Amino acid sequence: MESFPQQIYKGLQNISASMFVGLCKKVGTSQEVAIMRATEDIRYMVERRVTPYDGIITMMSGSHKEGFRLKGSDIDLMYWFNDHRVIMDMSQSEYYNTANTVLILSDSSESPPGFTLLQLLTPSRYREVQSACVRMNARVYISSSTFRQVTCSAVFSNSTVHGPCGSGDIAGVEYDTAVCFVCDFWPQSASSWIDRCHSWPDPEVVDDIVRNGCHLVAIGHPLGPHENEEWRISFSRAEYKLVYSMSHCQFLTYGLLKLFLKEVLNQQSEETNKLLCSYHMKTTVFWAIQQNTLPHWCPQNLLAGFWVCFKLLLKWVYKGICPNFFIPQNNMFLTKVYGSAQNRLFLQLHELYKKGLACLLQSSSIRSYIIHVLYNPRLSICTDESMIRSEVDFDMLIFATFSAVRISARSLYQTTKAIHVIEQFVESPMTHHQVVIIQRITAFILQSTSFLLIQNIHTNTGVDKQMYIADKLSCHMLKLAAKFGCVSDMLYIAMYYYKTLRYREALSVIEMTKVKLAQPYLMYNERVDRERYTEAVGGQSWSTKMRQAVAGDIILDTTICYISELIPEQQSALQNRRPTLNIPVFVMLHFLEFLCYRQIDTTLSQAALDELQVLVHHDQGQYILYIDRDISWEILGICQQITGNLQAALYSYQQSLITQYPLQQIQTATQRRIQDIVLSTQHQ
Incomplete structure (x- = not known):
């Protein structure tokens, strides 16, 4: 017979294996995660090479870049001017042609760890940079607070400032866009990180990370001497490379912590539900892996990995210190987790700690995977990923x-x-x-x-x-x-x-x-x-x-003329910095059929229009997604206007303008089309 401790150990292994399977279904198998990462990596690599030197580079960051597709996770995008470069000292200027490169000097001499001032050394042609310039000690610096304000809605209109980003919601999906600066050099303040990488990550990963430098995002330290002017050193690129170098079990542990934060920790009380964030969870995983706290990460050890990270988080909250993974002197709890809020948060975490792994039962996403095993203790769990999907x-x-x-x-x-x-x-x-x-x-x-x-x-x-x-x-x-x-x-x-x-x-x-x-x-x-x-x-x-x-969907680049009837919509989107128009394939099919038959057979042209009208009026999301209804109503209106049915066209344009989500940024074109109809009916 098995001893009681052995039974417990085997039971925990079974629960871990069950949670591994559940998290693969919710977060993704290793193959699914690899697909999501490769898609964005290849897109970024091609676009970076294609973008002209005076263009703007776009990079996805955060959860989506790391390979997560958790329900409710936001989309993080970073943008930077390709011909602007931050240097860490003047000697690095020799690597650039100053005739076509705007140089910015990082000056961290008076800033807290992880933050810096940015001195503009050569003039910038961008209005956003020019308007953010301030003079201090006879030098020109770029003010992070002003830059943040002027770039907040640069990508999506009506965004609000959230940290260094412009934040908002598109059809239920939250986004953060950060217009920042790129630096090709690894900051001296993070040099100790290189020396710390003995067991993880591998030397080639370390070399790749250091070789690719960092970014500077527009937010200062609340306790710094120049909060409104300071910029934070961002290691977004390094972080996703580290996440890529995790084993799939380590990655799922990170995913489990994200779910635990959302469904358990942030549900404790209103006073504490904003103190911890996903970045803190990521940091605990990084430290736990590098410190080799758990020698063997495998499906049967998933709970052990979670518990190691949870205890580390509890220790940090108790001390009020969360050391940044790259610059440990940067305490990420300094202005958030302190005083009475810190005490309250620690007590809440400690209560969960006393419950042991049973605290995971409070998570709606993973509770069923634990209960399933508790009710079936002799169950054999298959962790073969090919059987999961x-x-x-x-x-x-x-x-x-x-x-x-x-x-x-x-x-x-x-x-x-x-x-x-x-x-x-x-x-x-x-x-x-x-x-x-x-x-x-x-x-x-x-x-x-x-x-x-x-x-x-x-x-x-x-x-x-x-x-x-x-x-x-x-x-x-x-x-x-x-x-x-x-x-x-x-x-x-x-x-x-x-x-x-x-x-x-x-x-x-x-x-x-x-x-x-x-x-x-x-x-x-x-x-x-x-x-x-x-x-x-x-x-x-x-x-x-x-x-x-x-x-x-049919994707039209807003700078290329495909169909002359859609030029106003493309111009409107382009003015609002939308690179493409997305048109549902069945809408485009009927649209093209209508346009072609107009030149050959008006009866068949009307039949195509009738099909388009039925589709746009009655589709319940099968062929037209909610976020594509603005352009779909617009195209229906264009067809109706061409046939002379102005009242129907007016109704369609109004539907496009008023009742649909303005994802495509075609409102300017819609308003002009409405004005044209109103003016033409007045002259009749």
Whole structure:
């Protein structure tokens, strides 16, 4: 017979294994997490190479970058001016061409650990930087508080200041956008971190992190001598590299702590529910791994890993010290966890600590995985990840990530650079999911190039031979993109034919696309008939599945003319810094059909409009997502206005303007269209 302690030990192992399975379902298996990370990494790598030196770089950070897709987690985005560089001392200026680079000197001599002043050494052409300049001791510095105010709504209008970010909500998804500065050098104040990395992370990870420097975000230390001028050193890039280097069990422990924070710790009382944040949870995991507190991280040890981190957090709250992982002298509790709030928080944590691992029963997300084992103590838990998720689940995930794969290549020079980067990927070893992501990016680049090419020829020359060559190239690229892209990519060919006045050819492509979109196994907007999908394409490669059974939204770069009828909407979005318009595929299908038949058969044109009207008026989220209803109503209004049905068009525009979420930032175009209708009816 087993001894009582052995039974307890085995029971805890079973509960850990059950929670491992549950967290894989909620947070993601190692393969799912790898897919999500690779999608964003490849997008960022291509876009960084494509962005001109005087452009703006975008990088996802936070939970999404790390590979989480937890319900309710926000999206964090960092933006910086590509031709602005922060240096740590004047000797580093020799690495830059000051004729085209704005240099900013970090001066941390009077700032608390982890913070610095930024002295502007050379003039900036950006209004945001110019307006934030202040003079101190006969030198020009960039004020973080002023910069934060002027850039708060630079990405999404109506954002509010939250820490160093502009914060808001888009259709229920919270976001944080930080306009910051980049530094190619590792800060001296974090040099001790390099010496500390004996057991974790590996030396090549350390070298990669140090080589890529840091960022400076617009917030000062509340107790610093220059709070309004100071900037915080951000290690966002280093942090996601560290998360990447975790084992999957360590990553799931981090996910468990995030859930525990949200569902247990932050539910204790209003006085303490804002004191701890996800960043504190991440920091505890980093320290626990590096200090080798738990020698063996595995599915059966998940609870042990959680408990190690929880005890470390309890110790920090007791002492009122949470040491930053890179700069330990920076106490992240200094202005938050102190006094009576600290005492209250410690007592709450200690009560949970006294309950032991039973405190996890208070988490709604993971309670069932514990109870399941408690009621079935002899249960054998399989932790094989391949048994946790089905083939369809993986497919839905990878094809859903395609909405993030958008490369802003707005000139032929940029598209050429993008193709060169893709060539480098193709020549190197790639995983299956990297191959399909590269395919998607390549299709997007070829589509952009096709429309850019014909647009440039129209603008710069009227020579028939050049027009003929450009047209042949464009058609070839669009057909190539459709061969290894999604089912919906065929509509770019139809758009091109419509643009070049080949209406019958466009309608022929539309009819073929209609047939493919009508297949009962089609996967679109994460909706799919699993059984039919598996019967049709189960076991096939992702490339084959994408070509035969997957549709996505039509993505239009706001700087490229695809359909002249949508130019006002693209211009409106562009003015509001929206890089793309997203149009539901079935809306675009009926829109193109209507436009082409207008030139050939008005009866069939009206039939297409009727189908579009039924779709927009009655769809319940199956074909048009809530966040895409503004552009869908807008397109319906455009069609109605073309036919002369001004009252119906007015109603559609009003629906687009008033009742829908303004994700596409097309309100300016909508208001102008409404004004045109009002003026025309007044003159009748």
